[in-house]
Amino acid sequence: MIQPVRNYLTFLARCGRIAFVGDWRYYTWMGALSIICLLGLNAYARQFAHGLITTGMSDEVSWGVYIANFTFLVGVAAAAVMMVIPVYVYDNEELHDLVIFGELLAVAAILMCLAFVTVDLGRPDRFWHLIPGIGQFNFPASMLSWDVIVLNGYLLLNLHICGYLLYSRYMGRKPSKWFYIPFVFIAIFWAVSIHTVTAFLYVGLGGRPFWNSAIVGPRFLASAFTAGPALIILALQIIRRVADYHITDRALLTLRSIVQVSMLINVFLLANEVFKEFYSGNLHVASSKYLFIGLHGRHALVPWIWTAIAFNLTAMVLLVLPVSRSLRWLNVTCALAITGIWIEKGMGLVVPGFIPTPLGEMIEYSPSLNETLICFGIWSFGLLCYTIFLRMAVPILQGRLSGVIGSGFSPAHAKS
């Protein structure tokens, strides 16, 4: 009984220690991220002391970049499933070991999501009101309570799957299927649910015609399954280069075909939405008009959304053409797709829902410097987490960090 606990604690301690060790590039990267994190923390301390008045939000536009980034990152987290499905449903060997990198990205993305929601709260000190049992949890009526459950559930599922697989590898054991395969399949459905529930946060509001549309959920999924795998394509190449970890080009091209199909669906759904809004021409088109062409002389979002559309269309064309089989072009395509979707789904979705207000007033929104610093801080925090996870996972997968005596790093090996 004692020995497994001791083994596990040793495992955690060694993982923790290795996170602080690396070459100069690692220290530079981690140092830079830590500095941005601290800048973000400093900005948050200011917001905590003075209130959300330090942001660009108002009663008219009461959600801004925090919720926009939150929405985007839920999609990134959900997209890990797009690597899991080929591996576990279609037995794709190429991606097999890479699934863990996708799931670790999901963990980091969910941590960022939780951070973005927390900084958006007016009274973060009362978060405990949300804890079922201690607080008052409005389940199932409030979609936000669903979101709390699905996001935390997804975090636990992925932590369990990654943690179990990595620990098994560390101990040199074959993972028992019963301990993770059922969770993998639950996680597949759960991934779809986190993004659907997040879409329903918006869709459920009858007083906001811009969001109150059945297509928002499918659009969320399509854009997530584009941006998420695109992000993983870039991440895997960085891992391959920096960590000396073997990742085949074929694996990347498998992900490319996922991005390809998702992007086509994503653009198609966007076209559907645009047609419905503008062709019928009823009064509810105001928010869309504001977003796409400007309304009553206000057009802060117009350049953004057309940039997003241009990026998405370019990415779509590149994805369809064989040119994106070359990694250099594929990387450009992925970067375009990620940026395009980040704009479209973040600010392009959240902000126009508030403009004009339900009483017809046109008040625009742009994030304040303090708010922007907090966002950078959270993104850095997420990257910091992801880097640490990879710093632990890569040596374990390579067999360099192992709890098995006589393998991996024995002292003899280290002396060489």
Add this chain to the structure above:
Amino acid sequence: MNSPKPNGNSNANPGPGSGLNRRNFLRGSAVIASGLAALAASLAPLRELEDFGSIDQFLQKYYKELTPEEMAKVLKRIEDEVEREYGLRPHVRDLKPMAGVEYVYALNLTRCIGCRKCVHACVAENNQSRTPEIQYIRVLRLPHGSLDLEKAEHNYSPESVPEKGYFYMPVQCQQCKNPPCVKVCPVHATWQETDGITVIDYNWCIGCRYCEAACPYWARRFNFAKPSIPKERLNPNMSYLGNRPRSRGVMEKCHFCIQRTRAGRYPACLEVCPVGARKFGNVLDPNSEVAYILHNKRVFIQLKEELGTSPRFFYYFDV
């Protein structure tokens, strides 16, 4: 993470036997110390935090779970807090809804002249923040013949009202029978009382502003900063779910002047209206003015009726 380094491997794996040497220890301590210093420096703005609540406030229970004794204590504590801050001892009550009462508001659009006296009476009565400015009532100026709210002018300021070619429509919380704000609140911090008033527990709200996004009438307001009210303007007649001073980071909105109406008085906006456009009362009482209006006026409207929110706030005309 990179293997080519000769020593990288032994560093990467400080096995159980690897001890600390003096140099590493000093270097490690220096790194930790500077890290902690940077952390402390980044948290420095917290020193400007002035209105951080007491432990009692932090641990305060949900409104519906407070026993009468606990409520008495809480009310006393709030009176103490207000006195400390404003130098004036208020009377804070927890008025309960009366049996057999369902409040309804009716507003005569033919009469309203758009003078905004109701807006300012409401601010004074309900201790709303002056900076940043919070107002529960928004008066819209609409062009003759249209109820399209996108044509509404919010910031009209003519020499005198009413103006030719326009009519005026004050909008405040519509006290819906089917309130979207209550449905979406993740922590039950806002709910509908038996007399039809939707209230907020200011000590329970977490400030997520989901209700503000859900409200089709733009009736909810958020305290983006600590509210500021001139001491001499504080209204000392307060109620827990009503006009007691709010804190930073929580929602508030019109509550039909709960501190007045549950004590048998009219809302402040009604009393101040110079043209008698505002009517308020118990719709369950067949002799009430509002019951008369709903039974006898040929046309009355519920704003955005198609959303199914079923407001208890009716607009009617002299027909």
